Structure formats: C-alpha cells, structure tokens
Amino acid sequence: xxxxxxxxxxxxxxxxxxxxxxxxxxxxxxxxxxxxxxxxxxxxxxxxxxxxxxxxxxxxxxxxxxxxxxxxxxxxxxxxxxxxxxxxxxxxxxxxxxxxxxxxxxxxxxxxxxxxxxxxxxxxxxxxxxxxxxxxxxxxxxxxxxxxxxxxxxxxxxxxxxxxxxxxxxxxxxxxxxxxxxxxxxxxxxxxxxxxxxxxxxxxxxxxxxxxxxxxxxxxxxxxxxxxxxxxxxxxxxxxxxxxxxxxxxxxxxxxxxxxxxxxxxxxxxxxxxxxxxxxxxxxxxxxxxxxxxxxxxxxxxxxxxxxxxxxxxxxxxxxxxxxxxxxxxxxxxxxxxxxxxxxxxxxxxxxxxxxxxxxxxxxxxxxxxxxxxxxxxxxxxxxxxxxxxxxxxxxxxxxxxxxxxxxxxxxxxxxxxxxxxxxxxxxxxxxxxxxxxxxxxxxxxxxxxxxxxxxxxxxxxxxxxxxxxxxxxxxxxxxxxxxxxxxxx
Numbered sequence: 001x002x003x004x005x006x007x008x009x010x011x012x013x014x015x016x017x018x019x020x021x022x023x024x025x026x027x028x029x030x031x032x033x034x035x036x037x038x039x040x041x042x043x044x045x046x047x048x049x050x051x052x053x054x055x056x057x058x059x060x061x062x063x064x065x066x067x068x069x070x071x072x073x074x075x076x077x078x079x080x081x082x083x084x085x086x087x088x089x090x091x092x093x094x095x096x097x098x099x100x101x102x103x104x105x106x107x108x109x110x111x112x113x114x115x116x117x118x119x120x121x122x123x124x125x126x127x128x129x130x131x132x133x134x135x136x137x138x139x140x141x142x143x144x145x146x147x148x149x150x151x152x153x154x155x156x157x158x159x160x161x162x163x164x165x166x167x168x169x170x171x172x173x174x175x176x177x178x179x180x181x182x183x184x185x186x187x188x189x190x191x192x193x194x195x196x197x198x199x200x201x202x203x204x205x206x207x208x209x210x211x212x213x214x215x216x217x218x219x220x221x222x223x224x225x226x227x228x229x230x231x232x233x234x235x236x237x238x239x240x241x242x243x244x245x246x247x248x249x250x251x252x253x254x255x256x257x258x259x260x261x262x263x264x265x266x267x268x269x270x271x272x273x274x275x276x277x278x279x280x281x282x283x284x285x286x287x288x289x290x291x292x293x294x295x296x297x298x299x300x301x302x303x304x305x306x307x308x309x310x311x312x313x314x315x316x317x318x319x320x321x322x323x324x325x326x327x328x329x330x331x332x333x334x335x336x337x338x339x340x341x342x343x344x345x346x347x348x349x350x351x352x353x354x355x356x357x358x359x360x361x362x363x364x365x366x367x368x369x370x371x372x373x374x375x376x377x378x379x380x381x382x383x384x385x386x387x388x389x390x391x392x393x394x395x396x397x398x399x400x401x402x403x404x405x406x407x408x409x410x411x412x413x414x415x416x417x418x419x420x421x422x423x424x425x426x427x428x429x430x431x432x433x434x435x436x437x438x439x440x441x442x443x444x445x446x447x448x449x450x451x452x453x454x455x456x457x458x459x460x461x462x463x464x465x466x467x468x469x470x471x472x473x474x475x476x477x478x479x480x481x482x483x484x485x486x487x488x489x490x
Contacts, residue, residue, distance in 0.1 A: 064225065067221065068086050068099045069100050071217045072084040076105070079177070081194060081195045083102035084194070085192050086099045086100050086101075087099065087189050094136070096189060098131055098135075106172060106176075107170070107174075108130075108157070109142070141160050142178065144178075145178040145180055153176075154176045156174070156197075158172065158173070173196055174195070183221065250307060251277060256280040256288065258288045260353055261351055262480055264452045265475040266452050270467075270472075274302070277293050278290075278292045283320065283350055288353070289350055290351065290477060291348045292346070292417065293365070309346070323350055327346065327348055327363050328396060331363075332392065343389040344387060346363040347365040347415055349368075356479050358405050358406070361385060362400075364388075366418055369413070370407075371414070372408070373408065374408060378441050381405060386400055408479060409481045412476060413476070414440050414474070415475040416474050417471060417472060419472035422470055423466075423472070424466055424469060425462055431463070440455065442454065451476035452476050
C-alpha cells in the first residue's frame with residue numbers, strides 16, 4: 001500500500017513540476033508577446049505620428065529644406081535609428097547631392113584617404129565632408145540603392161563592394177536601410193537610416209515599415225516640389241507682367257503729330273516681353289526721328305537690350321541730323337555690353353517737317369518699303385549698313401551710310417520687323433515678303449493707319465490658330481499734302 005502511495009505522490013509531484021514549467025514558459029511567452037505587442041504598438045504610434053506631421057508639413061512648411069528635415073528625422077524616429085539622410089539627384093541626374101543629414105547619422109559614404117588624414121588633426125573634417133560631398137548616382141551604397149530600384153538592407157556598410165577602392169575607406173560597424181525616392185515614375189534620390197551594430201540589427205519588419213514610409217515621403221516630396229514649382233512660376237509670371245507693363249510705357253503711347261506726315265505704329269509681342277521696339281522723338285527744330293529695331297532672341301534678355309538701345313539712341317539723337325552718325329555713336333556705346341550671340345538690327349530715319357525729305361540709315365535691318373502714289377508701285381529702300389553690336393565701330397562706320405529719299409504727296413513708307421514675313425500658318429508656310437508687299441500696296445492709298453491695320457489683319461488671318469513665333473512691329477509713314485500740314489509741334 002505504501003509503495004502505491006509513493007508512486008501516486010511521485011507522479012503527482014512530477015505532474016505538478018511539468019505544469020509549473022509549462023506555466024513558466026507560458027508566462028514568458030505572454031511577456032514576450034506583450035513586449036512585441038508593445039513594440040509594434042509603439043512603432044505604429046510613431047508611424048502614425050510621422051504621417052500626421054508629414055501631412056501637416058506639406059501644407060505649412062515654407063521651404064523644401066524644412067520638409068527634408070521633417071522626413072529624415074521622422075523616419076529615423078519611427079525605426080529607432082541613430083539618424084538618417086536624404087540625397088537628391090542634381091539636374092543632370094548623375095550626382096547625388098546631400099540635402100539633409102541628421103546630427104547623429106553614421107556616415108553612408110566612404111571617406112577619401114586625404115580626408116581621414118586631415119581628420120587626425122581636426123575631428124570636424126569628417127562631418128563637414130559627409131555633409132558637403134556629392135556622390136555619384138552609380139556608385140557607393142547610394143548608387144546601389146538606385147540601381148536596385150527598391151528598398152535594400154546593407155547589414156555591414158564597410159563590407160559593401162563599393163568600399164574596396166584603395167582610395168576610399170569606411171570605418172565603423174554600421175547597418176543601413178536605403179530606398180529610392182520616386183515620384184510619377186521618376187527617381188528623385190535616396191532616403192536612408194542607419195545605426196551601429198551595437199544598437200541591434202534592422203529587422204524584416206523594419207524593412208517593410210521603411211519601404212512604406214519612403215513611399216509616403218516620396219509622395220509628399222513630389223507634391224511639395226510641384227507646389228514650389230507652381231508658386232515659383234506664378235512669381236516669375238507676375239514679375240514678367242510687371243516688366244511687360246514697364247516695357248509698354250517705353251513704347252509710344254500715341255501717334256506723333258509731325259507736320260506734313262501721318263505716322264502709325266504697333267508692336268505685337270510673341271511673348272510677354274518683346275525684343276522689338278519702335279519709337280518717335282524730336283531731333284531738332286523742324287526734324288523728327290523715327291526708329292524701328294529688332295533684338296535677336298526673345299524674352300527678358302532681348303527686352304533688356306531693347307530698353308538699353310532705346311535709351312542710348314535717344315541720348316545720342318538730339319541735335320544730330322545724320323541717322324548714321326547717331327547709330328555709330330550708339331553702336332560704340334552698346335558694343336561692350338552686348339553678348340557675342342546677340343545683335344540689334346535697326347532702321348532709323350529723320351523726317352524734315354512738311355518737305356517730304358527723309359534721311360535714312362539701315363543697320364542690318366529689313367529694307368523699308370516705299371509706296372509711290374504717282375506710279376502706284378512699291379520699291380525697297382536699301383541703304384548699306386551693319387547691325388549694332390557686331391563690330392566695335394571701325395567696320396560699322398565703313399559699311400553704314402545715310403540715304404536721302406523724297407516722299408511725295410500720298411507716298412507711304414513701311415518699316416517692319418521679320419516677324420511679319422516669318423509668320424506661319426498651320427502647314428508651316430510663311431506669310432512672306434510678297435504677301436506683305438501686296439497688302440501694303442492695297443492699303444497705302446488709304447493712309448498710314450490703314451496700312452498697319454490691314455497688314456496686321458492679314459497676318460492674323462493667314463496664321464489662323466498657329467501661335468505667333470516672333471515679335472511683330474510695324475510703322476507706316478504717310479506723306480500728307482502740304483495743304484493739310486499741321487503746325488509745328490514743340
């Protein structure tokens with residue numbers, strides 16, 4: 001009986017011991033589960049906090065630099081990394097530029113031997129090098145990430161193939177997660193987080209989380225960049241509209257009252273800023289100047305050169321009766337400030353009140369057209385001349401000269417820029433010189449205003465919906481009968 005009791009109690013104690021062991025394992029598993037649950041919950045909380053701040057950042061952060069810092073610091077916090085970095089591709093897409101590297105982020109790039117030598121005397125050299133040095137988009141761990149086109153885990157950076165170069169070294173036991181930043185299928189750069197081996201390894205779950213937050217960061221950056229570009233575009237457009245208004249003030253605000261003549265002019269820019277201009281101004285008692293000019297190119301550079309030319313020409317025209325003398329003086333002043341790939345074609349004439357005598361100089365400009373009312377024909381007026389800005393003066397003075405012409409009653413002169421003849425229709429055919437001559441001949445008997453409006457109308461009708469490719473400027477000068485001459489205006 002005692003043997004049976006011994007066996008019974010022995011079996012009971014054995015069962016109890018097993019039960020206690022199972023309970024202890026269960027308790028440990030529960031603790032581990034709670035710990036893992038707490039870790040996951042903490043990670044989820046950090047990630048939700050990151051996404052919240054990222055969303056707010058898109059709306060409130062004023063500069064992309066602030067957004068970069070928000071992303072890098074936020075991702076490093078989510079993954080409990082020592083730090084992170086963001087490198088973006090430059091405009092040529094062959095170099096990665098460091099945009100933000102957090103304070104405690106381990107280096108993600110190799111260090112040249114000479115940098116390490118300098119660092120022996122100054123420990124700030126390495127940090128400065130890492131924050132300033134651009135990296136090849138096809139080399140190092142950063143280039144490897146772009147090449148892989150996906151999130152990668154580099155468990156030991158110093159053993160990465162890119163650091164086998166004898167001239168580049170990496171010191172330290174560091175692991176890193178890297179992922180390409182992409183928006184609309186286009187690479188923007190690389191986002192990375194890193195930490196030393198002493199603080200543990202990145203897990204598979206870390207990699208999944210990092211991949212997700214990188215996608216969200218890419219989306220945020222893409223939106224921020226588009227917003228910044230749109231804002232910058234609006235700013236530039238506003239500045240251009242202001243420049244357009246300033247330029248418009250520089251053009252004649254009304255047609256001049258010149259005794260014995262009726263004059264009409266118009267400027268139609270292809271863009272907001274025109275490289276063409278025309279101008280009317282008194283030269284001396286009994287004389288009035290008329291100019292038309294075309295600066296090579298379009299947009300702001302051409303507009304600035306146009307304003308310079310107008311100012312210089314006006315300053316040199318006073319008291320001078322010879323157009324070529326004025327253009328020669330203007331050319332010598334403008335030449336030093338004109339780029340080699342730019343020049344100004346220009347026609348400048350001086351009208352003598354009532355008489356119909358016109359002195360004309362043509363600096364490489366399209367030949368003016370002269371409608372002769374008596375014979376009802378159109379002829380080209382071709383005095384020789386070189387464009388402004390091509391030569392500093394000697395050649396210009398030898399080539400360019402005045403031409404005197406006589407306008408009879410009802411005669412008309414047409415000055416124009418090449419944007420008229422080069423206007424294209426939807427098939428790419430140009431309006432051409434012959435169409436312009438025919439339009440001029442039909443309209444000239446009706447006066448200067450009708451010449452300008454007719455040619456403008458016919459060019460617009462010819463081009464249809466085809467956008468205007470070049471600036472268009474027209475100036476028509478009609479000789480009025482002596483009996484209709486107005487008194488001299490001072």
